[in-house]
Amino acid sequence: GNSVTQMEGPVTLSEEAFLTINCTYTATGYPSLFWYVQYPGEGLQLLLKATKADDKGSNKGFEATYRKETTSFHLEKGSVQVSDSAVYFCALSPTDSWGKFQFGAGTQVVVTP
Amino acid sequence: SQTIHQWPATLVQPVGSPLSLECTVEGTSNPNLYWYRQAAGRGLQLLFYSVGIGQISSEVPQNLSASRPQDRQFILSSKKLLLSDSGFYLCAWSVGEGWEKLFFGSGTQLSVL
Numbered sequence: 493g494n495s496v497t498q499m500e501g502p503v504t505l506s507e508e509a510f511l512t513i514n515c516t517y518t519a520t521g522y523p524s525l526f527w528y529v530q531y532p533g534e535g536l537q538l539l540l541k542a543t544k545a546d547d548k549g550s551n552k553g554f555e556a557t558y559r560k561e562t563t564s565f566h567l568e569k570g571s572v573q574v575s576d577s578a579v580y581f582c583a584l585s586p587t588d589s590w591g592k593f594q595f596g597a598g599t600q601v602v603v604t605p
Numbered sequence: 606s607q608t609i610h611q612w613p614a615t616l617v618q619p620v621g622s623p624l625s626l627e628c629t630v631e632g633t634s635n636p637n638l639y640w641y642r643q644a645a646g647r648g649l650q651l652l653f654y655s656v657g658i659g660q661i662s663s664e665v666p667q668n669l670s671a672s673r674p675q676d677r678q679f680i681l682s683s684k685k686l687l688l689s690d691s692g693f694y695l696c697a698w699s700v701g702e703g704w705e706k707l708f709f710g711s712g713t714q715l716s717v718l
Binding site: 526528535536537538541581583592593594595596597598 | 639641648649650651654662664695699706707709710711712
């Protein structure tokens, strides 16, 4: 079946550090890939997405590249801020089960001043 | 603009009691509707998925059921709650192709005691 695996947290960083959150997936065909973010006290919201191989999604300084050969969609940011502290979820929307999004377990990121 | 309403925000119920959580969407027609559960320390688990009135797909065998009596109304129910039903329940919607993003409600924190 379809699944998403992402690195466990919490990830604790200092402000201006480089952030990487690994995400790999298992799916048939060519799923669309997403990163969602949940800030403290708020609901989930879409951060970025990529719909085909080699696409790069970007938003708010975050980037992720759809790598078909490694079935990965790692999230990166070059210089994190305290306001980036949140839980980040990797997700996919499979082509063989249209609309049935599958989420990873989430990675908590804590950025300290 | 589209909005999604989910209530109640918090709920404390005894084991064996019934459950009814309601979700409504405004500003869109024929949305795909979802119920997710976010258990403590775990990711989002897709529970139910609906592409139209009366059409419900159950993703995980469990003690819960879902119904869609109207185009923009999605209800999560249980006849008798179990302790393991505790968690954070999220309603979400999407439209269009499967790669379109999900829009989440604010969630219901359910504690079964």
